[in-house]
Amino acid sequence: MKKRINLFSRQKRNDFFSVYGQRIRYVGTIAGIAFFLLFLFVMFSLLRVKQSILSVNDKKKLQLTYLLENKDLEANTRYFKGKQTQLTKYLEDDANFVPYYSVLSDALKSSSQSANLDRITIDKNRETTFVIQFTQYESMLSFLKYIETDDFLGSFDELSLANFSLSKRDTAGTVIENKNKYQLQFKGKFKQTDEKLFQ
Amino acid sequence: MKSYFNKKKIQYMIKEQWTTVLTMVVLCVIIALVFFSYKSLNDAKSQLEVLEAESTLLKNRTDTLKYNKNLTQDQIDTYNKILAALIPESEDFFSIIYALDMISRQTGFIITDYTINLANTSKDKISLVVEGKGDTEAFLTFLKNYHVSGNRLITSEKIDYSGTKVTNTKIVLNLYNKKFAFNESVVPQLTTKDVATLDKIKEKVSLSFMDETESGDYETRPNPF
Numbered sequence: 450m451k452k453r454i455n456l457f458s459r460q461k462r463n464d465f466f467s468v469y470g471q472r473i474r475y476v477g478t479i480a481g482i483a484f485f486l487l488f489l490f491v492m493f494s495l496l497r498v499k500q501s502i503l504s505v506n507d508k509k510k511l512q513l514t515y516l517l518e519n520k521d522l523e524a525n526t527r528y529f530k531g532k533q534t535q536l537t538k539y540l541e542d543d544a545n546f547v548p549y550y551s552v553l554s555d556a557l558k559s560s561s562q563s564a565n566l567d568r569i570t571i572d573k574n575r576e577t578t579f580v581i582q583f584t585q586y587e588s589m590l591s592f593l594k595y596i597e598t599d600d601f602l603g604s605f606d607e608l609s610l611a612n613f614s615l616s617k618r619d620t621a622g623t624v625i626e627n628k629n630k631y632q633l634q635f636k637g638k639f640k641q642t643d644e645k646l647f648q
Numbered sequence: 649m650k651s652y653f654n655k656k657k658i659q660y661m662i663k664e665q666w667t668t669v670l671t672m673v674v675l676c677v678i679i680a681l682v683f684f685s686y687k688s689l690n691d692a693k694s695q696l697e698v699l700e701a702e703s704t705l706l707k708n709r710t711d712t713l714k715y716n717k718n719l720t721q722d723q724i725d726t727y728n729k730i731l732a733a734l735i736p737e738s739e740d741f742f743s744i745i746y747a748l749d750m751i752s753r754q755t756g757f758i759i760t761d762y763t764i765n766l767a768n769t770s771k772d773k774i775s776l777v778v779e780g781k782g783d784t785e786a787f788l789t790f791l792k793n794y795h796v797s798g799n800r801l802i803t804s805e806k807i808d809y810s811g812t813k814v815t816n817t818k819i820v821l822n823l824y825n826k827k828f829a830f831n832e833s834v835v836p837q838l839t840t841k842d843v844a845t846l847d848k849i850k851e852k853v854s855l856s857f858m859d860e861t862e863s864g865d866y867e868t869r870p871n872p873f
Contacts, residue, residue: 542822568809
């Protein structure tokens, strides 16, 4: 049997580059060109962004200068608005009695001559109770008819007759014969009036 | 022990496969450049976003100021004086007494007594139970005018009005004080409604808007005798 010695065994180690070298160069060149184009695109975008930064910085400088020149006006405006917000908020705590009272007293005037608003309570949520007195039965009936009209009910979100009483005593408590005092007590909630305080 | 990358092999690589090696090195360099430039682009974009946000905020402030410039500095000063009197920064009891006295004189509803309603009094609000005398007309005038006529903001949460018995009436009034806190980020825009509100209030208050520095305009003598 013959013995052979392979004298090229060392050269075989570099076969990878010999076999794939051409392909590596080919793929590498294409990838290189692609990445270089990508690099150019990124650099171009970077340049544009840097230019935008410079322009925004210039704009910011101008705005800051303007604000510095008008810092007193700005401080006063802030104070004005802050205090006005407080004012508006606190005014919400008010019952705003007069416009609602006017609605009711006007309604009474137009419904009956003998109707008398004895007592009225209005709170900040526009909830109300009021007592109306009549000396004549007919007046009371005409008022009851009137309160069912849209004219009157249009001023309320809700309204109900809470109590009805008949008395023969006057305001001093003395009993007077043939003179009745009819009293209607209502409970309800006024509709929000357009007549807001200072608005 | 033999190294895989021995000297002969490196020499062979440089001599025989230098174009392949160069291609790989150049490719690596370009990839690194793309990576670093992309990172720089992202950083710059973030910086631009922050700057644009700041600039937008500043633009809002400047635009609002330009818009608010239709009000003169004097007008705003006057309105601020009114507002500072109506809602002082801290409670001033003398101004409460003065306010009640002034409303009483203006409306004809004579305030005879007042007590602090501790149950409804807080840090920012003083609640008073006010007792007064007057006819129906005087009480109604009082109810129309109590809000700002005394140069203090006054509210009443609930009003109980008796058309027949107003000779001695009790009413709960609230007076307010509150410190103004600066809000750094937003400049408020003044609307015509804001100005109209203050104009209406200005008609009802009776504050002196003269410049305090002008009041001492008289001749002074070095020797009083």
